[in-house]
Amino acid sequence: MSGKPVTSKPVYGYLMDEDENFIIDEEAAPVVKQIYSLCLAGNGPTKIARMLTEQEIPTPGTLEYRRTGRTRRYHPGYECKWAANTVVHILENREYTGCLVNFKTTTQSYKCSKIIYNSEDKQAIFENHHEQIIDKDTWERVQELRKQRKRPNRYDEVGLFSGLLFCADCGSVMYQQRYQTDKRRQDCYICGSYKKRTADCTAHFIRTDLLTAGVTENLRKVTSYAARHEARFMKLLTEQTEDGSKRRNAAKKKELEAAEKRIAELSAIFKRLYEDSVTGRISDERFTELSADYEAEQKELKEKAAALQSELSKTLEATANAEKFMKVVRKYTSFEELTPTLLREFVEKIVIHESEALDGKRRGKLRRQEIEIYYSFVGKVELPD
Secondary structure (H helix, E strand, C coil): CCCCCCCCCCCCCEEECCCCCEEECCCCHHHHHHHHHHHHCCCCHHHHHHHHHHCCCCCHHHHHHHHHCCCCCCCCCCCCCCCHHHHHHHHHCHHHHCCEEECCEEEEECCEEEEEECCHHHCEEECCCCCCCCCHHHHHHHHHHHCCCCCCCCCCCCCCCCCCEEECCCCCEEEEEEEECCCCEEEEEEEHHHHHCCCCCCCCCEEHHHHHHHHHHHHHHHHHHHHHCHHHHHHHHHHHHHCCCHHHHHHHHHHHHHHHHHHHHHHHHHHHHHHHHHHCCCCHHHHHHHHHHHHHHHHHHHHHHHHHHHHHHHHHHHHHHHHHHHHHHHHCCCCCCCCHHHHHHHEEEEEECCCEECCCCCCCCCEECCEEEEECCCECCCCCC
8 A cells, every 4th residue: 555566576568676666678568569559450359369479479478487487377389379368468457557556356365365356446556656658548548449349250350440330220339241242342331230130220231431431531621620720629629528608507507506505405404304303393294204205305406416517527527538639639640541540549439320312212322321420538529611
């Protein structure tokens, strides 16, 4: 609890000096950065492990053996054979952001040596303990991507939009499909519920090339506007994230104050009711009846006040989230093509609507399809005309 590490062996990517300080391991740290970059590019732990193995990068156990002679995690003959769970451990370890995490594990008792991983509330976390290898925004983005399953398709590829597309009607993730003949090949995405017949939904079919063109065009428009009018863009993002004008926020504050005032009044009423019940001025039945009504009202008001407080707190987060998004914009002032890394840094999710015929015919050739793009940190961005 003093802020000193409880381990004598830091996580892969760091070394420990004589004063028990974590210092960056110049040989291992670039591998950690590469693993995070590969994850941001849409690759899962199994594929990342295979790529590291193909590059013949020594595993953490091999590196430790070569330096210290310890054989605990060393496997002769498999010096560069990376395991998926090793990659997962690196991707989920917050110590790469520069913080020290003590009490990550425990045991059931002194009789049982089985390791149990502690929840975050049972850990001791010390920020800015050592130099970071991965910045906090990247780490958090990777954790979000890790929640989305991105399995390679049968062509051993991870689709450009895998894990990012969702059906507008049923909320299911969209699956990649490929139709290939001797003459042509067509990639597309369709609704997962429709594909698996798990819910009554339509295909929401969209071609990958058209989707790529639409997302690229919107992304270029947003980044171009942000680069040319940064101050105006920051204000726009803040107002949109706040979900309303200052007048609406003022109304919410007034409503919150009224709710808190009534909650305080009800507490005073409870106290008087209890005194009246004790002194016999009202019967026990009457006390029970009145107190139940007031308790129900107070409970409802507390829930309402909590919701209002949560909405108002978003106002404070709006500027910070806008700045986080601008950091990504500044990183990619221009780009040639839509890469997996760029896409996942900018976009949180994309919602696909069913296409509609413009000529009124069920299978008309002229169709329109709406795509909703939710950007990282700021959600939907609506630029002025």
